[in-house]
Amino acid sequence: DTEVTQTPKHLVMGMTNKKSLKCEQHMGHRAMYWYKQKAKKPPELMFVYSYEKLSINESVPSRFSPECPNSSLLNLHLHALQPEDSALYLCASSIQGPGETQYFGPGTRLLVL
Amino acid sequence: SQQGEEDPQALSIQEGENATMNCSYKTSINNLQWYRQNSGRGLVHLILIRSNEREKHSGRLRVTLDTSKKSSSLLITASRAADTASYFCATGLQTGANNLFFGTGTRLTVIP
Numbered sequence: 456d457t458e459v460t461q462t463p464k465h466l467v468m469g470m471t472n473k474k475s476l477k478c479e480q481h482m483g484h485r486a487m488y489w490y491k492q493k494a495k496k497p498p499e500l501m502f503v504y505s506y507e508k509l510s511i512n513e514s515v516p517s518r519f520s521p522e523c524p525n526s527s528l529l530n531l532h533l534h535a536l537q538p539e540d541s542a543l544y545l546c547a548s549s550i551q552g553p554g555e556t557q558y559f560g561p562g563t564r565l566l567v568l
Numbered sequence: 569s570q571q572g573e574e575d576p577q578a579l580s581i582q583e584g585e586n587a588t589m590n591c592s593y594k595t596s597i598n599n600l601q602w603y604r605q606n607s608g609r610g611l612v613h614l615i616l617i618r619s620n621e622r623e624k625h626s627g628r629l630r631v632t633l634d635t636s637k638k639s640s641s642l643l644i645t646a647s648r649a650a651d652t653a654s655y656f657c658a659t660g661l662q663t664g665a666n667n668l669f670f671g672t673g674t675r676l677t678v679i680p
Contacts, residue, residue: 459610461610495673495675496672496673497656497670497671497672497673498611498656498670500668543608545610545611547610547611554598554599554660554661554668555599555616555660556601556613556616557611557613557668558613559603559610559611559612559613560610561609561610562608562609562610564608
């Protein structure tokens with residue numbers, strides 16, 4: 456299995472909802488990432504989970520919270536989001552550290568109403 | 569903050585022509601990577617060039633790296649309509665947890 460999967464593909468939520476995005480890889484990669492991407496912009500790193508250590512981008516609001524149940528799964532819990540959080544959320548993984556080749560999932564298109 | 573700047577921002581060429589896009593970055597790197605993204609989809613890794621390499625080829629792709637100028641270029645030869653996508657450079661740094669930074673991207677359109 457050489458792919459990163461993400462569910463759901465699309466998500467529409469209200470500002471009071473709680474939802475979760477899921478990401479899974481079975482390539483034995485030791486690092487996983489969440490990125491946020493707005494239209495016509497590059498991906499922005501939100502969180503890195505590398506060798507069982509979570510690194511956080513300090514600019515990410517607390518309404519986003521990552522969870523890594525095991526080395527193959529990475530979730531992103533969403534709560535009380537704002538309309539400006541609408542974006543494409545991409546998950547990626549790499550064999551080792553963040554500076555190496557990353558393998559991306561297809562993304563979750565999120566719309567916050 | 570992003571590490572790389574790409575130019576041009578957008579490029580439109582005829583099928584069969586070559587496409588060249590450039591990436592400049594700011595700090596010392598371990599490697600530089602190029603990724604492709606079709607509209608609204610995930611990124612696909614194309615090629616990685618390490619800081620001690622100057623040129624690398626993969627199929628119709630040719631990547632150069634000039635660490636003295638902190639710049640790289642991606643050449644796609646004999647372009648096809650299916651090459652239409654956004655192309656991003658990304659720099660892998662030597663230290664730090666958040667050490668893969670994406671450039672601003674070039675939107676390539678190949679006209680059949």
